[in-house]
Amino acid sequence: MLSKAIPCRLWIGVLLFLSLTVRADWEVNMTPGVTEVSQQIYDLHMIIFWICVIIGVVVFGIMFWSIIAHRKSLGAKPATFHESTTVEIIWTAIPFAILIGMAIPATSALINIYDPSESDLDIKVTGYQWKWHYDYIEEGVGFFSNLSTPTDEIYNRRDKNEHYLLEVDEPLVVPINKKVRFLVTANDVIHSWWVPEIAVKKDAIPGFVNEAWTIIPEPGIYRGQCAELCGKDHGFMPIVVEAKTQEDYDAWIAQRQEAAAKERELRDKVWTLEGLMARGEKVYATNCAACHNADGSGIPPAFPALKGSAIATGPIQSHIDIVLKGKPGTYMAAFGSQLSPVELAAVITYERNAWGNSKGDMIQPVDIANMQTAE
Amino acid sequence: MSAVLESHDHSHDHHGPAKGWRRWVYTTNHKDIGTLYLWFSFIMFLTGGCMALVIRAELFEPGLQIVEPEFFNQMTTMHGLIMVFGAVMPAFVGLANWLIPMMIGAPDMALPRMNNLSFWILPFAFALLLSTLFMEEGAPNFGWTFYAPLSTTYAPSTVTYFIFGVHIMGASSIMGAINIIATILNLRTPQMTLMKMPLFVWTWLITAYLLIAVMPVLAGVVTMMLMDIHFGTSFFSAAGGGDPVLFQHVFWFFGHPEVYIMILPAFGIVSQIIPTFSRKKLFGYTSMVYATSSIAFLSFIVWAHHMFTVGMPLAGELFFMYATMLIAVPTGVKVFNWVATMFKGALTFETPMLYAVAFVVLFTIGGFSGLMLAIAPVDFQYHDTYFVVAHFHYVLVPGAIFGIFAGVYYWLPKWCGNMYDEKLGKLHFWLSFVGMNMTFFPMHFVGLAGMPRRIPDYALQFADFNQIASVGAFIFGTTQLLFLFIVIKTIVSGKKATAEVWDNPEGLEWTIPSPAPYHTFSTPPDVK
Numbered sequence: 015m016l017s018k019a020i021p022c023r024l025w026i027g028v029l030l031f032l033s034l035t036v037r038a039d040w041e042v043n044m045t046p047g048v049t050e051v052s053q054q055i056y057d058l059h060m061i062i063f064w065i066c067v068i069i070g071v072v073v074f075g076i077m078f079w080s081i082i083a084h085r086k087s088l089g090a091k092p093a094t095f096h097e098s099t100t101v102e103i104i105w106t107a108i109p110f111a112i113l114i115g116m117a118i119p120a121t122s123a124l125i126n127i128y129d130p131s132e133s134d135l136d137i138k139v140t141g142y143q144w145k146w147h148y149d150y151i152e153e154g155v156g157f158f159s160n161l162s163t164p165t166d167e168i169y170n171r172r173d174k175n176e177h178y179l180l181e182v183d184e185p186l187v188v189p190i191n192k193k194v195r196f197l198v199t200a201n202d203v204i205h206s207w208w209v210p211e212i213a214v215k216k217d218a219i220p221g222f223v224n225e226a227w228t229i230i231p232e233p234g235i236y237r238g239q240c241a242e243l244c245g246k247d248h249g250f251m252p253i254v255v256e257a258k259t260q261e262d263y264d265a266w267i268a269q270r271q272e273a274a275a276k277e278r279e280l281r282d283k284v285w286t287l288e289g290l291m292a293r294g295e296k297v298y299a300t301n302c303a304a305c306h307n308a309d310g311s312g313i314p315p316a317f318p319a320l321k322g323s324a325i326a327t328g329p330i331q332s333h334i335d336i337v338l339k340g341k342p343g344t345y346m347a348a349f350g351s352q353l354s355p356v357e358l359a360a361v362i363t364y365e366r367n368a369w370g371n372s373k374g375d376m377i378q379p380v381d382i383a384n385m386q387t388a389e
Numbered sequence: 390m391s392a393v394l395e396s397h398d399h400s401h402d403h404h405g406p407a408k409g410w411r412r413w414v415y416t417t418n419h420k421d422i423g424t425l426y427l428w429f430s431f432i433m434f435l436t437g438g439c440m441a442l443v444i445r446a447e448l449f450e451p452g453l454q455i456v457e458p459e460f461f462n463q464m465t466t467m468h469g470l471i472m473v474f475g476a477v478m479p480a481f482v483g484l485a486n487w488l489i490p491m492m493i494g495a496p497d498m499a500l501p502r503m504n505n506l507s508f509w510i511l512p513f514a515f516a517l518l519l520s521t522l523f524m525e526e527g528a529p530n531f532g533w534t535f536y537a538p539l540s541t542t543y544a545p546s547t548v549t550y551f552i553f554g555v556h557i558m559g560a561s562s563i564m565g566a567i568n569i570i571a572t573i574l575n576l577r578t579p580q581m582t583l584m585k586m587p588l589f590v591w592t593w594l595i596t597a598y599l600l601i602a603v604m605p606v607l608a609g610v611v612t613m614m615l616m617d618i619h620f621g622t623s624f625f626s627a628a629g630g631g632d633p634v635l636f637q638h639v640f641w642f643f644g645h646p647e648v649y650i651m652i653l654p655a656f657g658i659v660s661q662i663i664p665t666f667s668r669k670k671l672f673g674y675t676s677m678v679y680a681t682s683s684i685a686f687l688s689f690i691v692w693a694h695h696m697f698t699v700g701m702p703l704a705g706e707l708f709f710m711y712a713t714m715l716i717a718v719p720t721g722v723k724v725f726n727w728v729a730t731m732f733k734g735a736l737t738f739e740t741p742m743l744y745a746v747a748f749v750v751l752f753t754i755g756g757f758s759g760l761m762l763a764i765a766p767v768d769f770q771y772h773d774t775y776f777v778v779a780h781f782h783y784v785l786v787p788g789a790i791f792g793i794f795a796g797v798y799y800w801l802p803k804w805c806g807n808m809y810d811e812k813l814g815k816l817h818f819w820l821s822f823v824g825m826n827m828t829f830f831p832m833h834f835v836g837l838a839g840m841p842r843r844i845p846d847y848a849l850q851f852a853d854f855n856q857i858a859s860v861g862a863f864i865f866g867t868t869q870l871l872f873l874f875i876v877i878k879t880i881v882s883g884k885k886a887t888a889e890v891w892d893n894p895e896g897l898e899w900t901i902p903s904p905a906p907y908h909t910f911s912t913p914p915d916v917k
Contacts (some may be wrong), residue, residue: 221627224700249844
């Protein structure tokens with residue numbers, strides 16, 4: 015009875031273990047990706063990997079053969095041979111030949127990646143601490159792309175969703191089968207724009223513009239992350255690229271252009287305090303809460319509290335100045351170029367009237383816009 | 390001149406070291422200074438190791454649990470700086486101090502007072518660096534490669550402490566290197582020609598030249614940072630006509646030879662140990678010397694392979710790719726030579742040999758991933774991922790660190806006159822071996838699957854391998870306390886060691902009694 019029960023339990027154990035490993039993600043290799051370039055890189059990676067494996071098997075094989083067969087405890091007597099020019103030449107020449115074999119496909123892949131031919135669509139990609147900005151240069155559409163994973167998930171107060179840390183509020187949308195050129199730069203420190211499935215990784219360097227391109231053959235959502243250490247939230251500025259068919263892309267662009275027109279309208283209208291507060295809360299959560307905390311308590315000393323602070327409860331002009339222009343020598347960035355006048359007015363009004371701050375005053379988007387044009 | 394005559398007189402009355410703390414603070418004896426370097430390096434190794442464990446604990450599962458991203462970045466930065474400048478480099482200088490005079494039949498280092506100075510400024514450098522952890526703005530948080538402008542315009546104000554710390558470390562390394570070169574070139578026993586020197590001495594001679602060539606470059610780049618931060622220059626700021634990429638070029642011109650500084654002496658140690666325990670001469674002494682020199686030369690012309698994604702022109706990418714691939718040739722020669730030395734030997738596997746064999750296997754794995762990283766187009770996918778982290782930990786942990794362990798076990802009986810506990814030594818090896826592979830092998834997988842390095846939190850698909858790596862790291866970390874125990878046990882007790890210690894080892898250090906007397910080779914010995 016007992017002898018039957020044990021194998022039975024064993025099997026249940028094995029099954030449980032297998033089901034766990036099936037659910038878990040044990041991805042061990044590079045993605046072949048979806049573009050011609052990513053496939054080419056993947057093939058090159060695999061060729062070199064297998065060459066290394068073969069060399070490893072031969073070299074370690076000889077070594078382990080010696081370890082097993084030439085032990086003193088087995089009575090092995092040491093041979094006396096050493097120094098052989100012939101052998102030295104052979105084991106210099108063979109690796110050299112192998113390297114040439116590797117260099118040829120590597121060179122042709124690199125030349126392909128550096129293809130300078132004309133593109134169909136140009137998108138300027140700008141890295142900020144800690145988000146990406148995308149500018150469709152010809153189309154006049156531009157927006158920020160922020161991490162959309164809720165703080166509660168990051169701090170384990172809620173279950174993490176499938177795309178934890180790899181999700182954004184506004185993905186970059188591109189058409190399929192078009193040569194899209196990325197003009198990559200940065201606003202503050204060096205970032206690196208990387209999407210593994212299209213094999214594009216380019217450093218975003220402040221003051222310089224780097225070029226990269228891709229042709230995505232099928233619609234889909236491709237996720238990546240910033241690859242160059244860029245400060246506190248380096249791990250929290252993902253990239254999401256949504257590839258759409260040409261019609262879907264055209265529709266999307268038209269809708270974005272319309273939204274931009276609406277934004278201009280919103281800018282010019284007269285807002286109520288409630289309206290600005292509601293909008294401001296959202297803007298604050300996306301842009302300010304990472305440093306100043308959702309409840310305005312900050313992370314002193316680097317990130318001061320806004321709740322009850324001299325700026326948020328003082329004269330409104332100095333509050334506007336610091337939000338628009340930042341504070342040099344601190345982490346406080348200049349948000350004037352990053353947010354729209356509506357967002358700026360909303361967030362400033364929100365900060366002056368939230369968490370027990372009760373200035374009761376407000377600023378209209380159109381006033382912000384006028385200040386910006388005056389400068 | 391009178392000082393020289395005086396010291397000559399003293400050598401006749403065989404006096405020992407001074408008593409108490411004065412012995413260690415005033416010492417000009419190469420053995421004492423070697424001991425100081427080695428203990429200092431071990432303390433730094435544990436300090437940097439604790440920081441690594443903070444990192445691994447945070448990365449045990451997705452989400453932010455133990456530390457905030459800000460502190461996480463301080464940990465990665467300080468871990469790297471302390472391990473490179475505080476643990477690995479001083480350990481090799483310590484070994485050089487102990488061994489080079491004994492291997493070349495010299496009474497001491499050529500410049501004993503500078504030797505004292507080069508050690509005793511180090512604790513101040515690291516006190517400066519570590520003190521930043523207790524400051525309001527926290528320690529440097531921009532990675533051990535401290536790329537501008539994150540380390541200049543956007544750095545915490547403690548960066549200035551870091552800069553002066555690096556200056557002092559650089560001064561220490563340069564003095565150490567000058568001393569080693571002067572000793573090797575001037576104090577060899579007359580019959581020891583250059584091509585009769587033990588390989589450890591050869592590799593250190595070449596390493597010392599690398600140090601003299603590149604430490605001033607490091608000092609230069611941190612000085613440029615200092616100017617940018619405090620004196621209004623714009624070396625690394627495009628707004629003032631500078632270029633952030635310039636920083637990377639200057640840094641890696643130092644940084645790439647630096648990685649060879651951390652591995653060449655380990656090559657030397659392994660080249661001493663494998664012949665002893667194979668009971669066979671090293672297969673190709675001459676080619677080993679030439680291979681080491683070629684690696685040193687190539688290390689100066691490959692720096693930009695760390696920068697394949699900064700937007701270099703095609704010709705630049707191709708040049709640095711080809712030059713980097715070329716390093717595989719002399720490195721291969723070295724590995725083949727070690728294997729050929731073991732082939733048809735009479736092998737035994739005492740702890741130093743275990744570490745040496747693991748060195749050859751695991752360093753070669755690190756070499757393979759290095760070759761893969763050299764291929765510029767593929768590097769676009771590897772760059773700044775955990776694949777790189779796996780690669781350089783494979784060359785540094787089982788490379789540099791296992792090399793140091795191998796050397797310590799090999800020469801410890803000579804230093805203190807007692808044999809270490811072989812059973813415990815083997816236990817230390819196997820636990821380190823398992824822990825190290827468990828930590829770093831899965832990093833290849835998460836890196837290839839797309840996990841960027843230097844992130845405090847990660848997407849869910851990387852969770853399983855990170856968990857394994859964290860468990861491995863704690864195994865590896867705690868095992869090093871066993872090493873401390875073994876070393877102390879050997880010093881205070883243990884079987885008396887013979888002068889030869891091992892089975893017919895080659896080298897002058899085995900002709901003197903164990904423990905090595907305070908003064909050795911007052912008269913130059915004969916060499917076969």
